[in-house]
Amino acid sequence: MSEGGTVPGRLIAVVGPSGVGKDSLMEALCAKRPDLVRVRRVVTRAPEAGGEDFEAISPALFAARAAGGDFALHWQAHGLSYGIPREVHQTLARGQDALANLSRAMLGQAARVFPGLHVLHVTARPEVLAARLAGRGREGRAEIARRLARPAPAFPAGLTVTEIDNSGPLERAVDAALSALYPERV
Ligand SMILES: Nc1ncnc2c1ncn2[C@@H]1O[C@H](COP(=O)(O)OP(=O)(O)O)[C@@H](O)[C@H]1O
Numbered sequence: 001m002s003e004g005g006t007v008p009g010r011l012i013a014v015v016g017p018s019g020v021g022k023d024s025l026m027e028a029l030c031a032k033r034p035d036l037v038r039v040r041r042v043v044t045r046a047p048e049a050g051g052e053d054f055e056a057i058s059p060a061l062f063a064a065r066a067a068g069g070d071f072a073l074h075w076q077a078h079g080l081s082y083g084i085p086r087e088v089h090q091t092l093a094r095g096q097d098a099l100a101n102l103s104r105a106m107l108g109q110a111a112r113v114f115p116g117l118h119v120l121h122v123t124a125r126p127e128v129l130a131a132r133l134a135g136r137g138r139e140g141r142a143e144i145a146r147r148l149a150r151p152a153p154a155f156p157a158g159l160t161v162t163e164i165d166n167s168g169p170l171e172r173a174v175d176a177a178l179s180a181l182y183p184e185r186v
């Protein structure tokens, strides 16, 4: 319980390889459960890149904000820096669940920072991933090849993890995620 007697919300980490459908799944989950709060990440990516709604900042500003303690978690991948604004702690303290796209390599640290962490591990067959990345159009061919070749980081033991196969229709993945997160409502 938090100070006011409210049961804290959970951080729900959506992880998996590039192109698997993490952003699509998060958007669909929030549409079905308006009480879910989607974390808006801070990323050193060009603002016009498209895809998720994120706060675009320069590498220098990112480094300054990280040094100033602005992020609950931050990491680097694909030549970019990503941050989860520390305000997510207030969301959780209000009793709301929050959804965030995290790096698989950050899950050990995330479990220490967010005690109620629940991981949705999204998977899809390799040929499905390649087709989706090409279809999304945010990265060029070389970057797509790099993303597909990236080895999957190992998960630390002891996490609450739900495997979600998103090789088929998105709706099936959404139902599987909601059943795992809110079993009492199914
Ligand atoms: N179940 C699905 N069926 C068909 N297309 C999908 C499905 N899930 C995601 N997509 C599409 O695949 C592409 C990559 O999805 P995205 O959500 O951006 O993945 P990620 O955030 O994991 O990189 C997008 O163009 C998206 O519309």
Ligand SMILES: O=P(O)(O)OC[C@H]1O[C@H](OP(=O)(O)OP(=O)(O)O)[C@H](O)[C@@H]1O
Pocket: 015, 016, 017, 018, 019, 022, 023, 077, 078, 082, 101, 102, 103, 104, 105, 106, 150, 153
């Ligand atoms: O350590 P990994 O689990 O491989 O993850 C590394 C990064 O890849 C994804 O980035 P991003 O959202 O920019 O790319 P994506 O939408 O193509 O997955 C994910 O959100 C992490 O930031």
